Amino acid sequence: MMNKTKLTFAIAFLGMLITAPFLLAGDHFDAPAVSGTSSDLSSFYAFEGANTNNLVLVANLQGLLPSGVPTQIAQFDEDVLVEFNIDTTGDLIEDLVIQATKRGDTMYFFGPVVPISTGLQSEIATFATQSKVAISSGTTDAEAIVATNNGMQFFAGARDDAFFFDLNRFNAIVSGEVTGFNEVGEDTFAGTNTLSIVVELPKSMLGTGAIGINPNAPTTPIYSIWVETKRKQ
Amino acid sequence: MKKNLYILPILFSILLFVQCTEEITDNSIIPNATCTDGIQNGDETGLDCGGSNCAPCEDAIGGIDFSGTYMQEDQVGRPAVSIVYITPGLRDAYNTTIPSELTANFQQDMQANLLLHHPAYSTNILGQDATAFSTLLSKDVLWVGQSGITTFYDGTNILTGRRLQDDVMDFHLLLLYGGADVNNPLNDGTNGQPLLIRDGVSENDKPFLANFPYLASPF
Structure with a gap:
């Protein structure tokens, strides 16, 4: 039996399929205000680096880009600030940020640094450690520019796009067209790209983290991390 | 006598230099670090620039304008929480609510959607009832271990990070539809039940790199 939420999803997704296929294709599955825009985050990853003293942070924007699109029409936006927020104490308030924003053909980074202010409004901490990398435009690993x-x-x-999921089948389940997944699914994100920002940094720059945060790993020191996009006013 | 007059300012300069050297080695005795004293002191990040009081150091950014106020439009902690558990009309509000206020504002909506998706939900492999599970979801930040394996779920470690290869959607589906017993999950496609705990896509279409930047090259 189809429940109310599933029905809502079904109508929403059907509406998007019929009226605006680009919106569905331009976003993993997000909210109307940011869907398909230059501030639209598609994924966030955080993991230990190949050097186990380091942490890697990945912000992906504008997901489900077809082949060839990123170097042609999809670009980072100079008015958008991408901000990694790191809470080291467990109160869900950022203690440190790493800020990234594009100027020209270059991505500039500031931090990690104690933010000028916490919350929804930010200024760029130009007094912090400054770094930059030329934005890669090639399609081979050899052409990836690393600073x-x-x-x-x-x-x-x-x-x-590192994300993999049978989103089309999920939509069909939610809309009540089918009852379940297939044993062998189809990756809706296969062959698609994102715009990615990757930072690897020594864990020591973030302090020790807080214990007792994750009940499944109560003695492991934890950083609570999320990524935000903010637009210049 | 005239010669001695020359020596006095030289002696004075030497004394000043010695004093300055001491000031550099012991910041605690500086009464007023200024942005014009010709010394990198206080919390300056360069000589008379940067820090909380002086103008930014401009060597790396070359006078480029980074001024202005930026307002939040989107945020991501854990993957796919918004789409699965937030009512569509509330997602813009969700994206612009600070994490520390998400539970107060959205836990009830998440619990309602959890039960709409899976009306028979009782508990998950973490032993959480609908209230506990939706409360966890509403603290929508990625927990990342300072030590140990960093993974969303690898069969052993739970919510200690998110690696590129982690099958995060299967873990979401398992928590939502799989019931309490990880070794005998519900909705696994057997016994007349639909397959809802995995999507049949278990890895990315392109291998990841062993080293930085880790993500595979674009198509």
């Missing part, structure tokens, strides 16, 4: 500064590494440019 290093102060023990950190930086990348900005188009990459394969």
Whole structure:
């Protein structure tokens, strides 16, 4: 039996399919105000680096870009600030930020630094450690431009979308067309790209983290991290 | 006598230099670090620039304008929380609510959507009832371990990060539809039940890199 939410999803998705296929294709599945825009975040990753002293932060924007699009029409926006927020104490308030924004053909980075203010409104902390990397426009690994500064590494440019999911089947389940997934699904994100910002930095720059945050790993020191996009007013 | 007059200012300069050297080695005795004293002191990040009081150091950014106020439009902590658990009309509000206020504002909506998706929901493999599970979801930040394996879920470690290869959607589906017993999950496509705990896509279409920038090259 189809419930109310599923029905709502079904109508919403059907409406999008019929009237605005680009919107569905331009976003993993987000909200109307940012869907398909230059501030639209598609994914966030945070994991230990190949050097286990380091942490890697990945922000992906403008997901589901078809092949060739990132270097042609999809571009980072000079009016958009991408901000990694790191809470080291467990109160869900950022203690440190790493800010990234594009100027010209270059992505500039500031931090990690104590933010000028916490919350929804930001200014760029130009007094913090400054780094930059030329935005990669090539499509091969050899063409990926990587910059290093102060023990950190930086990348900005188009990459394969790392997200994998049978989104079309999920939509069909939610809309009540089918009852379940297939044993072998189809990756809706195969062959598509995102615009990616990648930062690798020593964990020591973020302090020790807080214990007792994750009940599944109560003795592991935890950083609580999220990524935001903010637009210049 | 005239010669001695020359020596006095030289001696004075030497004394001043010695004093300055001491000031550099012991910041605590500087009464007033200024942005014009010719010394990198206080919290300056360069000589008489940067820090909380002086103008920005412009060597790296070359006078480019980074001024202005930026207002939030989107945010992501854990993957796919908004789409699965937030009512569509509330997602813009969700994206512009600071994480520390998400539980107060959205936990009830998340719990309602959880139960709409899966009316028979009782508990998950973490032992959480609908209230506990939706409360966890509403603290929508990515927990990242300072030590140990950083993974969304690898069969052993739970919510200690998110690697590129982690099958995050299968974990979402397992928590939502799989019930309490990880070894005998519900909705696994057997016993007349639909397959809802995995989507049949378990890896990316392109191999990731072993080293920075880790993400695969674009198509």
